[in-house]
Amino acid sequence: MQSFIDIQKRLLPDLLQVLHKRYTILRHIGFMQPVGRRSLATSLGFTERVLRSEVDFLKEQKLITANNIGMSLTSEGKNLLEDLEGLMRELKGMDVMELELKHRLGIHKAVIVPGDSDESPLVKNELSKACAARMKRLLSGKNIIAVTGGSTMAAVADALTPELTNEELLFVPARGGIGEDVHNQANTISSIMSKNTHSRHRVFYVPDQVSPEIYASLIKEPEIHEVLDLIKSASMVLHGIGDAITMAERRKTSPEVMEKLENSNAVGEAFGYYFNEKGDIVHKVLTIGLQLDDLAKIPNIIAVAGGTSKAKAIRSYMKQAPSSTILITDEGAARKLLKG
């Protein structure tokens, strides 16, 4: 079933939208019948004429009839509506949620995989696979891909395959190592990604939490400068989103900063930036590499984060995320996000 839909979606990307639109109309007619076009239009938020085109179509299909007093379902339309009800419940699961999420978060696209990373670690693999699939669709020709750290990104690295190898890829860490376990560091991850796709990568190790003076001198190093240029000219950024407190704890964060984060109600973290519920930056780890402002110039941004527990973090980061962002998440996070 799902496969059928997936197949069709490739050739008819707006299939579900149209289906949903017509379903909504049909359902509302069933609900309000007999009903006039105008009141139906306002009730659905369509303009009259758009609704009318659809209504004319439904009339042609003999799913509804229209007379002086309004439009009603035919018996055939009624049957179809009942069938649709079941179908929609299945579909609504993911696809409509994706659309809804996309609109609510104001981003380019949302991809939802079934399950909840909090409950089953297998779901993280699904997330990774979805991310890899999306990358494959977006990449063509030469690409510089900046990646961040985190366990989610580590999973993504494992999911990449040499299928992408016919494109010319270069992986770079998006920012200097922001103190995590070595397995989850950006350097490690970009290296694994390059290995799994049979492509190249650059390492970029600079101590995090540098003082402004050291920062200034480091940035003059030619090698570092070169990698920095690569990062800023990246065509794709891959990043995770973390829960602020969890991330801060995982890093060797000083008590003062910890307190600062708590006082400012930080909930989300990405790229070493911490955000409160409104999406304001409340703290940033000073390190070399991609800065939040640089994101705007990067055409493809993929954020990967799942699990009910991460919903708040995702929402906070997305408050100010670039509108070109593609979010890859799971059902658990999505439901929580849509509930709020």
Place this chain on the structure above:
Amino acid sequence: MQSFIDIQKRLLPDLLQVLHKRYTILRHIGFMQPVGRRSLATSLGFTERVLRSEVDFLKEQKLITANNIGMSLTSEGKNLLEDLEGLMRELKGMDVMELELKHRLGIHKAVIVPGDSDESPLVKNELSKACAARMKRLLSGKNIIAVTGGSTMAAVADALTPELTNEELLFVPARGGIGEDVHNQANTISSIMSKNTHSRHRVFYVPDQVSPEIYASLIKEPEIHEVLDLIKSASMVLHGIGDAITMAERRKTSPEVMEKLENSNAVGEAFGYYFNEKGDIVHKVLTIGLQLDDLAKIPNIIAVAGGTSKAKAIRSYMKQAPSSTILITDEGAARKLLKG
């Protein structure tokens, strides 16, 4: 599953049309790749611009790529096409049509390929491929395969591959040359088949339309006799079905016979036999080789014929065809056959 398709048919008939269009384009590209827009347009009967819009779309979806030398499927497009194959069969109810056809014609099996040979010459290739695939399934060990002439059989010959070569095959013309263009003669075709499968063949050239006296003397020739024995012991027969009048015209048929065929309402032709709508033999070309009665003893009989225009001919021949016959046809012919 079926319910989903049914729902779509009622609620999204317009989209399904688009789906079909894109599927056709994808399929043709797969077949003709690398192919240019213009030749593809003429081959599909679309105007260039319409095709172009669709092609642009497919390119955006990364299902095809275009370079200087033409358009080709990406690996992703290839995968999708394979998946679509199954989807379209269900959508068009092709499997159901196959069963229905089998029952109506009273034969062992019907195989339907999408498209209409009358409209696109590429469909003939599909027919051929289907025939080759079916042969592959039926053959094992030593086999003598008797083949007839005709353009369809010529296409089948082209579709054969050395995959079959691990079986021991011997191709023989089913009947003495029944005066056609040399490219479409049974001798030529069996020779090409043997070449393409890396196996052996026997030639069997005897003048057609022989007089009874010559017939009697020819049949005593040891070489001819030997081939005749081979033919009668064939384990498989491959034959086409022709439109009676078209076939008669293509052969150097005398005016008297022409008149006879017209008066007796001949519509179908196979093996040099002409049939009316009821399936009665109304004329036969007197030539040496397989006779209609011999068919009953042959275990595998594959009839290949497609195109709306051939539906009547197919029906007429099938009225008396052996029940072990497997018909390989196309959507165009199948729909016409089922309509009547």
Place this chain on the structure above:
DNA sequence: TTGTAGTGGGACATAATTTGTCTATGGTGG
């Protein structure tokens, strides 16, 4: 080597369709 026939992509005027908006007309219910 040149010529030719094929390729994709750009451009653009025109046709077709969609869309927003308004009007005419006619039942319905109080």
Place this chain on the structure above:
DNA sequence: CCACCATAGACAAATTATGTCCCACTACAA
């Protein structure tokens, strides 16, 4: 009877699809 809400019709504006060129490029054959 009258106000109200209904559909259908109409139509210009906006948008999109379409037909038809042209151009630069390349593979390939002569």
